[in-house]
Each structure stands twice: as structure tokens, then as C-alpha cells.
Amino acid sequence: MQIETAHISRNIEHIKSRIQAAASRAGRSLDDIQLIAVTKLQPVEYIRAALECGQYDFGENYPEETQRKIEEMPNLGKPIRWHMIGHMQSRKARIVARYFSCIHSIDSIHAAEVLSRELAGVNKTINGLIELNLSGENSKTGFPAWDKAMQNQTLLDIEQIGSFNQIKIIGLMTMPRLSDNPEDSRSIYQELKRIQGLFSVRFPTQNWHTLSMGTSFDYEIAIEEGSSMVRIGEAIFGPR
Numbered sequence: 001m002q003i004e005t006a007h008i009s010r011n012i013e014h015i016k017s018r019i020q021a022a023a024s025r026a027g028r029s030l031d032d033i034q035l036i037a038v039t040k041l042q043p044v045e046y047i048r049a050a051l052e053c054g055q056y057d058f059g060e061n062y063p064e065e066t067q068r069k070i071e072e073m074p075n076l077g078k079p080i081r082w083h084m085i086g087h088m089q090s091r092k093a094r095i096v097a098r099y100f101s102c103i104h105s106i107d108s109i110h111a112a113e114v115l116s117r118e119l120a121g122v123n124k125t126i127n128g129l130i131e132l133n134l135s136g137e138n139s140k141t142g143f144p145a146w147d148k149a150m151q152n153q154t155l156l157d158i159e160q161i162g163s164f165n166q167i168k169i170i171g172l173m174t175m176p177r178l179s180d181n182p183e184d185s186r187s188i189y190q191e192l193k194r195i196q197g198l199f200s201v202r203f204p205t206q207n208w209h210t211l212s213m214g215t216s217f218d219y220e221i222a223i224e225e226g227s228s229m230v231r232i233g234e235a236i237f238g239p240r
């Protein structure tokens with residue numbers, strides 16, 4: 001179902017005011033929270049409409065789709081930042097290296113290594129977040145941080161990812177388990193915040209300041225729990 005592009009600016013304004021309210025409740029500054037507008041499976045007209053409102057950060061899941069959209073919107077003259085938020089298949093690393101400025105979903109050494117190599121090829125550095133799976137077996141992506149038996153391996157992997165010069169680690173990302181109650185996300189987001197503190201001690205030369213957590217469904221809760229990047233799709237652009 002398509003929505004009117006005029007609704008997009010209204011939705012963005014509405015979400016921004018709710019972000020502001022959630023930040024105030026938590027005694028946080030609006031400047032510390034970035035809105036990533038998730039445009040996967042949405043048409044370029046919607047991206048143009050969001051750009052008109054000064055929205056320059058966009059989240060995408062499928063690199064080939066993103067490349068196609070970029071080619072459909074030449075010479076925009078706007079400082080767009082593309083964020084890769086979905087699981088990255090290694091064979092798509094070249095496209096990610098070329099077009100994206102941040103990857104939220106680093107979930108293996110192999111993916112990070114391949115991406116780093118592609119980035120070196122185009123002489124580029126991008127920001128990266130380590131994706132942690134905190135909600136258990138039924139969610140497939142991210143390092144299995146919920147699994148105590150995997151903890152040491154995960155730490156070793158993350159240490160090694162920190163050595164890839166082309167990816168500047170800036171923090172952590174997580175996706176909660178599907179639920180019909182946004183409150184169910186709260187404990188997961190508290191856990192990501194706690195791990196941020198642990199990593200800051202364990203890997204002090206790395207920067208862990210960014211927490212990418214919260215979607216259309218639960219971004220206000222994520223902000224109350226310390227989110228610095230919310231990834232919002234359907235609440236801005238309607239159903240996919």
C-alpha cells in the first residue's frame with residue numbers, strides 16, 4: 001500500500017516530537033539521538049520526500065536495491081548517508097564499500113574482513129557497529145551474545161574486528177525478538193547498554209559510544225534506555 005508523499009513530512013515531524021519527548025523523560029539531549037529513516041523496499045519518491053524535510057540518513061538492507069536507487073537519483077547535491085542495517089552477504093561487500101557510510105550489522109569476522117578489503121580497494125573508511133543477538137536462538141543475525149558458552153569466542157572475534165583499519169568501530173546494534181508488546185524490548189535494550197559499559201572497559205582503545213536500537217515499534221523505549229540511533233521505517237513510510 002502506497003502512502004502520499006505529503007504524509008512523509010508529517011510522519012517525520014511527529015516522530016521527531018516523540019523522540020524529543022522520550023529524550024526529555026530520560027533526561028537526555030536530542031542531539032545525542034540520530035534518526036535513521038529505513039527505506040528498504042520503498043520507492044525513491046519517498047526518499048526524495050524525506051530529503052525535502054532535511055532527512056539525510058537512510059537505512060537499507062539490500063545493497064543492490066540501494067545501488068539501483070542511488071542510480072535513479074543522480075546529482076541530488078544532498079549529503080546523503082546510507083546505513084547498511086541488514087545482514088551483509090560477503091558477495092555484496094563491494095557495493096557496501098562503495099556506497100555506504102556506516103554498517104550497523106557486523107556479525108562475523110569474515111564479513112568484516114571482506115568489507116575491509118573492499119574498502120581498502122576504494123581507499124575509504126566507514127563507521128561500523130557490532131550486531132549482538134541478545135534475544136536467543138530464534139533470531140538469526142548478530143553475534144550470539146545471549147549464549148554464555150560462546151562468550152569468549154565472541155570477545156575474541158570482536159577484538160579481531162577492531163584490527164581492521166578500514167572499519168571504524170563506533171558502537172553496538174541489536175534487534176529484539178518479535179513481540180506484540182514494545183515493553184518486551186526494554187530488557188534487551190538495557191542489556192545492550194550494559195554490554196556497552198563492559199566493552200568500554202575491555203576494549204578501551206575502541207569507541208563504543210553509539211547504540212543503534214529501536215524501530216517503529218519500540219523506539220521510545222529504546223531512547224529511554226540509551227539509544228543513540230533509532231532505525232525507523234514503517235512509521236515514516238507506511239507498510240512495506
Ligand SMILES: *Cc1c(COP(=O)(O)O)cnc(C)c1O
Pocket residue numbers: 038040061085086175214215216217231232233234235
Ligand atoms: C527493517 C528494519 C528496521 C525498520 O523497521 P520498521 O518496523 O519499519 O521501523 C530496523 N532495523 C532493521 C535491522 C531492519 O531490518
